[in-house]
Amino acid sequence: VQYIDELETPTPVVDLDIVEANLRKMQAYVASHGLRFRPHIKTHKVPELALRQVQLGAQGITCQKLGEAEVMADAGISSILLSYPLVGIGKTERLGSLASRIQMTVAVDSPEALETASRSSQISGAEIGVLVEFDSGAGRTGVVTAAEALDLATTVLETRGLRFDGLMTYPLTEQSSRFFGEAASLFARAGIEIPAFSGAGTPEAWSSHLTPGLTEVRHGSYIYHDRTSVGAGAATLAECALHMLATVVSRPTPERFILDCGSKSLSSDRVPEPFGKGFGLILECPHAVIERLYEEHALATVQPGEAAPRIGERVRVVPNHVCPVSNLHDEVAIARGVRFEGFLRVAARGKTR
């Protein structure tokens, strides 16, 4: 196989030229604004790409789960931020084991998560950095008041083996700035310095530098981009590095055709209405709407009289959200333009623990 056109479908195809351009563009942006960069590898889950991110200037990487961090540490990454509360059976030993061989930083938003970090440090004898996570309006994880952040930071400072690294949030919103401002005053009154303020989110990536006090970003999707990036104005379609190569396997009526890439290939993630309709954008037939996804079927429709691909034709689909796509596939095909260059193993796929 020499060309993408000869690959069996469905196959996620990553264009390495576009990846390289995306990596360099974001690295240049963060460097020009003096921001530290710890890209989130959940988007690609490929050690080779994480190493490239570091080689181009990233100060380390961000992972969501210990299993991802273990894969990346094994591959030679030496500094990892785990931006997820670590609570529960088994987490302490695994974090300790990681901290004994590489530089580990963890996010906490509760005394329980802090306790995991503290015990991990005791077990391993290694220092562990701690970022206190606050909620900037997503209503997900993160403390909701600056006073809680101060409490947690104070405990970190009093805990042997832990290092207070600062505050973090996701995504970056107006509320992040408000919260950080409030926290900065409160921490100053308590005589505590906030060494870093870390934010993330590709859709607003190019205005990260406008957040007062921000010192670090953890953007992830920017390496591949997707329909969400494009809808948010953070990328063009030409900057989308991953597409799903698919084949039309059925066309029961002139207005309906079925692609062989269902939710097992694309995930069933949606995009906000203004970003586009359906479960992905078909580059060769952008007027078609992928109305429904079954596990192995993408059901697309066109309006009466509109053109649609025939059975056996191949198309490329830009996913709504690219991160879960990486998680669904053991490997991605790599390409430069139409040339096929092999497969990359998605080694950190499926690491939910």
Place this chain on the structure above:
Amino acid sequence: VQYIDELETPTPVVDLDIVEANLRKMQAYVASHGLRFRPHIKTHKVPELALRQVQLGAQGITCQKLGEAEVMADAGISSILLSYPLVGIGKTERLGSLASRIQMTVAVDSPEALETASRSSQISGAEIGVLVEFDSGAGRTGVVTAAEALDLATTVLETRGLRFDGLMTYPLTEQSSRFFGEAASLFARAGIEIPAFSGAGTPEAWSSHLTPGLTEVRHGSYIYHDRTSVGAGAATLAECALHMLATVVSRPTPERFILDCGSKSLSSDRVPEPFGKGFGLILECPHAVIERLYEEHALATVQPGEAAPRIGERVRVVPNHVCPVSNLHDEVAIARGVRFEGFLRVAARGKTR
């Protein structure tokens, strides 16, 4: 580890006692109505469970993709129906290779898919069974008129190496009966016998025998069941064999808690509104609603004053749709009640091709 309670989370846990009861119940049902049974293995994707289905009386299994069939053939399954149109590069050789070692039947809904079967038979020298798929109202794959079905069947009968096995559809609806009735008359006038009529769909499984002319079913979800089964009245919660064991990792406010099982563990599949709200049912806190799923976060809310689990507590989540859950995990923990009995590899996971 001896007990489920000692497992790290998130982990899908399958209760083998419930599985066994579900398998026996459906097998008894189909036997009592004289229906042939080719259970769809997309629900579990575990060869050991497919072998058990056959051991209990199934005449073979159903797979959706060649990659699944290859795994199951390697494990010793000797008769497989591929209920998916095979079109595109590489499919011919792989189907031929399977047909040369086990009994293969394929579904077709177009001349192109029929051509794949025909060429596969030529390559392998093996006979391949063909079911013509018709659309019973889902508006997915399948021919939409009885005349098209007759055309395809006629071509099958004229093609050396192919055997016309009958008609199939999914799901079973009133329209299936109407379509089959029409087709039966048309085929009879053409002097063509329809050897089998195959239908599927766990939600309506227990009324399968009411479909006139039906000779075979391909139900899948019945082995595990899920919130869709329960919502449709096809199972009780106690018959749900797979749950996601999860830990509360954050509780930013009294009304909001976060579980460590996001869409990477549960998939983002939904259920119809009358079946329940949110992305899964938390057995220990059924009044909570999993409002949003991120890749690693399940965000659940309760009403002010309602009880909610604390950070570190473990809960069990019944998935909305269990089939994509199997596809997300390399292995499932197996249990009998609270006892942990090991892991089963989900060997046919991720086989999108």
